[in-house]
Amino acid sequence: MSGHAVLRGEGLTIRFGGLVAMDDVDFVLEAGEILGVIGPNGAGKSTLFNLITGLYRPSAGKVFLNDRPLNGLPAHRIVQMGVSRTFQSSRLFADLSVLDNVIIGMHSRTHSGVFDALLRPSKARGELQQAAAKAGDLLRSVSASLYDQRERAASELAQADRRRLEIARALAAEPKVLLLDEPSSGMDDRDTDALIADIRGITARRPELSIMIIEHDMRLVAELPHRVMVIEYGRKIAEGSFQDIRNMPRVQEAYLGRKAAAHA
Ligand SMILES: Nc1ncnc2c1ncn2[C@@H]1O[C@H](COP(=O)(O)OP(=O)(O)OP(=O)(O)O)[C@@H](O)[C@H]1O
Structure with a gap:
């Protein structure tokens, strides 16, 4: 400290x-x-x-x-x-994959918005690929077992893994x-x-x-x-x-x- x-x-x-x-x-x-x-x-x-x-x-x-x-x-x-946080009750996007939940947590750090996605799709796609790679690294650093489950929907995770994912998502905002x-x-x-x-x-x-x-x-x-x-x-x-x-x-x-x- x-x-x-x-x-x-x-x-x-x-x-x-x-x-x-x-x-x-x-x-x-x-x-x-x-x-x-x-x-x-x-x-x-x-x-x-x-x-x-x-x-x-x-x-x-x-x-x-x-x-x-x-x-x-x-x-x-x-x-x-x-300042980022987790909540007492889950706020994950249940139908989205583990990886996508982390990417959403990173959105405050990515810069492409809706207009970029429409007008400059290659820029938006590039950012998304980078974000996916970074989200994978982050997941691995929080928990190897969470990384192995990165393509699963958040709703399919065991309770303890959901909690881990919430922490990973909060960390994604750096x-x-x-x-x-x-x-x-x-x-x-x-x-x-x-x-x-x-x-x-x-x-x-x-x-x-x-x-x-x-x-x-x-x-x-x-x-x-x-x-x-x-x-x-x-x-x-x-x-x-x-x-x-x-x-x-x-x-x-x-x-x-x-x-x-x-x-x-
Ligand atoms: N938006 C709100 N409107 C009215 N009362 C509220 C609101 N938010 C919290 N309270 C009240 O404030 C008090 C503190 O609630 P809080 O949820 O912060 O407690 P806590 O220490 O987190 O409890 P727990 O350990 O049960 O989660 C409670 O009496 C609660 O009912």
């Missing part, structure tokens, strides 16, 4: 009617860092990602990418600037920051171990990539993130190494309830 803040949130707040889903949250993500985001169901974790990626506009507060404010920018512009929303959901222990190894492989090849990862699987949270922040009722209640935060009474209460934590 470089100590340089790539992504920063200041005083992030959002209200939905009477509900304060995010309440004055500050965070910093350093270059090359993996930051875990944990908290009970409904705590506001996905809301945080939605605020960062421009799907939600904060009621107050700001997000900066390398000191440039992201507030008010449309979601596609934020992807172009270097992000500086990757946001992973519960990547291990629906996975058994074996798949989760493979996912941990995949993410390690990704960061080994891209040491500057910064990752925020929302997770419920504590094995993954214990192994991957350098630092973990804990959210409850839209507020940040703790931050530190997994070893530090796991024993904090405040964190145990959030997960177990006050009485149970006292007996834990």
